[in-house]
Amino acid sequence: MKRIVVKIGSSSLIAADGSLCQKKIDSFVEQISSLQSSGKYQIALVSSGAIAAGLGILGWSRHHITMPEKQAAAAVGQGLLTDMYQKLFARQNILTAQILLNRSDIEDRRRFIHIRNTMETLLRNGILPIVNENDSVTVEEIRFGDNDTLSSLVALIIEADLLILLTDIDGLYTGHPHKDPTAKRIPEVWKITPEIEKLAGNPGSPVGTGGMRTKLIAARMATHSGIDVVIASSSEKDVLKRIMNGEKIGTRFYAQQRMPSKKSWIAYGSKAEGRLYIDSGAINALTHQRRSLLIAGIIEVEGDFDEGAIVEIRSPSNQMVGKGVVSFSAQDLRLLLKRKQQGEKLHNYHEVIHRDSLVILVLDENANYINQS
Numbered sequence: 001m002k003r004i005v006v007k008i009g010s011s012s013l014i015a016a017d018g019s020l021c022q023k024k025i026d027s028f029v030e031q032i033s034s035l036q037s038s039g040k041y042q043i044a045l046v047s048s049g050a051i052a053a054g055l056g057i058l059g060w061s062r063h064h065i066t067m068p069e070k071q072a073a074a075a076v077g078q079g080l081l082t083d084m085y086q087k088l089f090a091r092q093n094i095l096t097a098q099i100l101l102n103r104s105d106i107e108d109r110r111r112f113i114h115i116r117n118t119m120e121t122l123l124r125n126g127i128l129p130i131v132n133e134n135d136s137v138t139v140e141e142i143r144f145g146d147n148d149t150l151s152s153l154v155a156l157i158i159e160a161d162l163l164i165l166l167t168d169i170d171g172l173y174t175g176h177p178h179k180d181p182t183a184k185r186i187p188e189v190w191k192i193t194p195e196i197e198k199l200a201g202n203p204g205s206p207v208g209t210g211g212m213r214t215k216l217i218a219a220r221m222a223t224h225s226g227i228d229v230v231i232a233s234s235s236e237k238d239v240l241k242r243i244m245n246g247e248k249i250g251t252r253f254y255a256q257q258r259m260p261s262k263k264s265w266i267a268y269g270s271k272a273e274g275r276l277y278i279d280s281g282a283i284n285a286l287t288h289q290r291r292s293l294l295i296a297g298i299i300e301v302e303g304d305f306d307e308g309a310i311v312e313i314r315s316p317s318n319q320m321v322g323k324g325v326v327s328f329s330a331q332d333l334r335l336l337l338k339r340k341q342q343g344e345k346l347h348n349y350h351e352v353i354h355r356d357s358l359v360i361l362v363l364d365e366n367a368n369y370i371n372q373s
């Protein structure tokens with residue numbers, strides 16, 4: 001069975017009067033149910049709309065709103081959203097489950113595995129997980145901030161084959177469609193180059209968060225992990241079925257080679273607790289010779305971490321090289337660096353970051369991430 005994550009943005013769920021639009025939601029529910037009951041797909045839904053729905057029913061304006069008001073609106077709106085999905089999916093004999101996440105739930109490896117096991121259990125039992133950010137309890141430091149990023153992490157969690165971002169526009173355009181009347185849809189993206197990234201602008205509607213910018217970040221994370229991404233219009237008739245039938249609607253981003261799940265978590269889910277600065281020889285060994293990181297290549301250690309922590313690997317000029325699981329504590333690494341400076345050869349020490357626990361995050365000359373295997 002193929003696994004799909006479908007993300008629906010606020011702009012596709014909210015009616016002009018600010019309320020949840022049952023007609024629109026029903027159309028998604030029918031489409032998702034039809035795919036799920038074909039027996040060919042397991043689907044997880046990431047649905048935005050809690051804040052907008054809450055503001056709508058409370059009659060509160062989104063302008064100059066305080067954080068507690070926004071979080072209160074999310075608490076009200078999430079209830080409305082869950083209730084509507086539950087009722088509409090029940091009509092299609094599909095049981096739904098609500099999962100609300102913060103970034104810290106994913107950053108911690110144990111919690112990540114718990115979420116993965118829960119999602120697996122739901123999917124294998126034919127229950128539809130409906131995911132959103134836990135907006136009403138989230139503080140800035142642990143926010144995803146946008147559901148595009150969240151949906152791509154959900155795709156990593158369940159090792160999806162495809163991530164579909166449904167929005168109020170039929171794909172990525174060559175310019176912001178509200179500002180550039182000549183802008184055209186780009187049907188396919190093989191590589192997310194800096195030129196492609198430059199095309200993505202902010203939301204076009206007052207209810208959207210992140211616009212195309214965050215959709216491209218999500219697409220980068222997913223495609224690098226080996227998951228195809230389609231951005232398509234939520235109002236296109238039978239959009240999900242047509243995408244699954246291979247019709248070229250929206251913008252399709254093609255995946256690179258599949259990355260092992262642990263590595264995609266290291267790259268995009270985990271939180272780095274420190275930094276290792278490495279010299280040019282080590283950068284070359286890591287990026288071109290697929291070697292592990294040895295103590296010999298480390299110039300400086302930043303932060304205070306234990307062995308087993310995730311750290312960033314950076315160049316002397318502070319460019320990101322990668323991330324990985326470190327085998328020594330920061331204290332021990334500093335000690336070893338001192339001994340190295342005093343002339344001691346440290347050949348007997350094992351890898352500081354083993355290749356299998358290392359993800360390279362630099363692009364090659366073709367704007368591809370360097371092969372991880």
Ligand SMILES: Nc1ncnc2c1ncn2[C@@H]1O[C@H](COP(=O)(O)OP(=O)(O)O)[C@@H](O)[C@H]1O
Nearest residue numbers: 009010011167173199201203204208209211212
């Ligand atoms: N290059 C672009 N191509 C298409 N849309 C773009 C582009 N740059 C910015 N946008 C805006 O991004 C919007 C979609 O993002 P957003 O409003 O956050 O939707 P959602 O609520 O579905 O996440 C579009 O309606 C459009 O106005």
Ligand SMILES: N[C@@H](CCC(=O)OP(=O)(O)O)C(=O)O
Nearest residue numbers: 010048049050051146147209
């Ligand atoms: N978690 C928020 C939505 C955040 C978000 O990314 O919104 P959107 O850009 O509409 O997908 C909510 O439920 O209101």
